[in-house]
Amino acid sequence: MSHASGASGARIADYWLHEQLPARATELAHRATHRMLPRSARIAIVNPGFAGVRVAEVQLMREACVLETLHHSGVPRVFECGVHERRPWVASEHVAGTSIEAAAAHRPMPVGDALAVVRDAAAVLAHAHHRGVVHRNLTPRSIICTAQRAFPVCITDWGEATMRARRTQSAGGGDPDGLAGGAGVLPRGIDRMVPRPCDPGGRFYRAPELAGSDQCDASSDVFALAAVMFEAATLVLPEPVQRFPGVPAAFHQLLASMLATDPTERPTAAAVHAEATRLAELYSDGDAAIEEVEVELVDISRAPPAPANLGWMPPDHMAAPAPDTQRRRRDS
Template sequence: MAEPTDAKSQPPPQKKRAVQRCPNCDIRCDVSCFVAGALARCGHCNVRFEVQREDSKPPPPPAPKQPESPFPALDGFLVHERIGQGGMGEVFRCTRVSDNKPVAVKILTPQMAAVPDYVRRFGREAAAMAQLDHPGIVRLVGRGKAGGHVFIAMELIEGTSLRLWAHKNRPTARQLAKLLAQVAHALAYAHARAVVHRDLKPDNVLVTADLRTKVLDFGLAGLHSEGAECLTQSHVAMGTANYMAPEQRKDAKRADHRADLYSFGVMAYELLTGELPVGRFPPPTKVVSGLDARWDALIERCLELEPAARPHSALELAHGLEALAGVATPLALAPRTRRKAGKSGIWSWLGIGTAVAVVIGVVSLRVAQDHGSHRPSLTAARAAPKKPLRR
């Protein structure tokens, strides 16, 4: 029977020797006193080599940081993808967690959010949208701050811009009249509630798969009611230059619903002819062969330099366009304001069953200069090849 021994009398365990072969002569060298990465010298061939030891490896590098999400974090919303970007913010496709409703959330960019004026303007867009509940206008479903972001939540519309839709589908004049009549009805609804869009253009109108239009982006909207403060509290021209009414260029604060009618005329002309009515331009019938002459009257009225000479309301435009589309009994536009002798204007608005407009001589609008560029002028003098009209 073995006698117990005292643990203190036991010799200390010897460390395992670290051995590495010399890469030159293959002699086994003791590298126990070296750490990994140090240079040792072979005692046989005197060649230096780097020590590699499993028991003395440097600590592993820290795990790489997970890439940050490209989308902002919004409490109450699941952000799926970016679907649009504008001058003031970005638009994301989201799901509202409370009711699982798909929505479009417009977020003010951090740069804009740092400027109080832009934050106020962003709030004005929400204030304008909150007053509007119309099938032809994108609806507001929420607004606020979340995750450090200022946002507006709107109904999510599956569609494409009117500009892109027209480019892809090459619609007939009647099809355009139907779509533009919807836009005019939406404008009439907004104007009746003292909301002016101020930036109407084909990019701010969506067309759905069932050919319904939705007006969006009221970022420059203004309120114009008696006793109400204008939402655009600036005399600086705001909007997209090619679609902006002359009075809006001069004093944005004083522009009313008739500025939207001017923008509507620019949009209609562009969609019909593929060109902007800049400088001296021909009436649509001189560009598009077979086009109903009533288009000339409608567009010329909208593009009048004097607001008082334009149609009285967007509802008048809607009725005129419905007549062109053949979907309703036409209501003639109200008589235009009589001009002084020497100024242009002989196109008359014609309802169904009346004679077409006749060109006597050259019809032109005076050319006005604004910031060094000519304002639109309607003329039949310009020779341009006609585009065939799809029927």
């Protein structure tokens, strides 16, 4: 099928490989173009060092199954998959855009932009949670702003996604996240070997209940989204959660609720989407970065006022003598 195994310039099936892309240690990824179709793709194939390792193969195929199942414009599409030199490979949509990590690398994101990302990313997560999928490893690298796609935000890196979580029903008997008792969407048996998230930087954005455990539910994704966007808006991790100048109180309150230590106190992704939509409309013109402060305006075009009378007068013996008295003294 090709004359090389994963090197740039090689070919896998009908795809020509180009520059290498970031990928997990168990995989190699390249930007690729279809031999006949005007299609740009991301080809991910199991790393030769992990050939035959079941966990690595299952992780790659799980991500493909998740992407195929979600059917959301904020999730990369899967084109096809196969086996090359006894290693599974997946061709998915190559998402070109700016990650949150890059957007907030040197300065905080404008509040209006940050709210828009929270709104759109929460919509993607709400769709995934309704289908019974928990991302489990949201980081600033996995949330990408994509101006060229139909949906302005794309969430990538679904390799650690799981369906094992089941959230307790709310007091009203409803299931806001669609996880309680929902039918599985992954092929039978493919979700039994779920590796724990291995991105070292991702630990800063994981919910506290995940410390020392891989058990999570939809609320863990809500926490991670808030941690990522709190840092993007302030350049500081939410440790602890504190107010920052320029961040509106309503936006801070939304992030603080998403970062609640108790998972049951966090809003659902659908509720976050609704509230962020409302706030994004209020601050879409960029005025959100302006804090309301009471100030006294001074007209500097006028002459400065005379200094105030402090009530002090010189003693009588220090006062200057009258003019006629000075004249009589000179005459004498």
